[in-house]
Amino acid sequence: MCSSFSCDWGIDLLTGFRKVARTVTVLAVGGALLYFTLRFDQPTGPEVQVEMVERRDLRAVVSASGKIEPRLSVDISANTMGRVTRLAFNEGDRVERGQFLLQIDPETLGAAVERGEAALQASRSSLLQAEVSVESAGVNLQLARDNLERQESLWELRLIARETYERAVTEVALRSTELRAREVEVATQLQRIRQEEANLGSARYELTKVTITAPITGVVTRRNIEEGETVVVGTMNNQGTVLATVADLSVIEAEVEVDETDIPSVTLGQPAEVSIDALPDRLFAATVTEIGNSPIQAAAGGASQATTFKVVVTLDDEIPGVRPGFTCTADITTAVRTDSLAIPIQAATVRAVMLNADGTVARAGTEPRGREVEPAVSAEEPQTEGSEKELEGVFVARQGHAVFVPVTTGIAGARYFEALSGVTQGDLIITGPFSEVRNLEDGDAIRMVDSGPSR
Helix, strand or coil, rough: CCCCHHHHHHHHHHHHHHHHHHHHHHHHHHHHHHHHHHHHCCCCEEEEEEEEEEEEEEEEEEEEEEEEEEEEEEEEEEECCEEEECCCCCCCCEEEECCCEECCCHHHHHHHHHHHHHHHHHHHHHHHHHHHHHHHHHHHHHHHHHHHHHHHHHHHHCCCCHHHHHHHHHHHHHHHHHHHHHHHHHHHHHHHHHHHHHHHHHHEEEECCCCEEEECCCCEEEEECCCCECCCCCCCCCCCEEEEEEEEEEEEEEEEECCCCCCHCCCCCEEEEHHHHHHEEEEEEEEEEEEEECCCCCCCCCCCCCCEEEEEEECCCCCCCCCCCCCCEEEEEEEEEEEEEEEEHHHCEEEEEEEEECEEEEECCCCCCCCCCCCCCCCCCCCCCCCEEEEEEEEEEECCCEEECCEEEECCCEEEEEECCCCCCCCCEEEEEEHHHCCCCCCCEEEEEECCCCC
């Protein structure tokens, strides 16, 4: 039998152990509930980056590379063959229109001019002789006519023989024929003089070709001849010697090659910015002034390449230090939108979706309540319940899920598309990573990481 004190102490100890056990059990159950709550209530799915839809100013740009060329450039070639005897310019010199540049040996052509002048003088002397012969023939004809009148009077009186009368008649006819012959000689000699004058004019013109002057005011951008060299005249099958090139650098153009897919959006008068590789960190304002109608022909035997068209943009101002042939890049602004909804280019994707009869996307409860859903396709297009269609769009983060939203896009800027329909300002667009956007499906669970607006 235990004492009264011992029994009370044992009872109290047993009661304390029971209270501790209940407390531990409650804490364990509570910790387990908290663990499972935290474990299963946190978001699941891949981690994605999102960006909020905002209004931006967009600029559609077509970029193309090419070369700097002057608007007016003239190649100087020789029209006569010979040795260069005088040379009065160097590459890089500025020349004025009509300024003397070089001379080809004029001896041969000068001799031809002298021969022509001598031939012309001889023809004119022959003309004088012919004119004297005409006068002499005219006098002889008049004498014959006077004699005929006398013979006619005597014949009427039968004072001369018939033979004498007929001889006088024949003499008049003979002298008349002789006069006409002399007049024909004069006309022929006049034609010969005209021929000699033409020959002389041609020889003098050929002589002027030995002196070559500047055809325009500009800068000599190339010189291919030295004093003492012989120039060659071009023929149908052989190109002649290009002696020099003079270019007017007051108006500079950039001739660029634009891909065929961009040509429909390029029009005359559009603004452009030109960057020149040789003049870095500078942009030059320009305007589209010419668009080719035919594609640029690839070199014979060259490898197959993309179809491109020549587009000419004219720079607005003169550029000191520019040289023809500089490599350049032209950024042509084809469209501008201000304060338009914009979605990141990397967020755009294509998915095959099921459509309702009204053209909206058929969903499985992921669309938030109270939000009006725009048709995924035009209402004018007939749709069949449950039809499938590939549409371009973006994934929007809503209630922890990726919701595919078809989007109608407008112009494309450097980093953003213009969104004409499908999204509203404030929507969170899933922008990456690319591998996740590529594999996402409508309704997938996601974990969002705000990537912030890209400026």
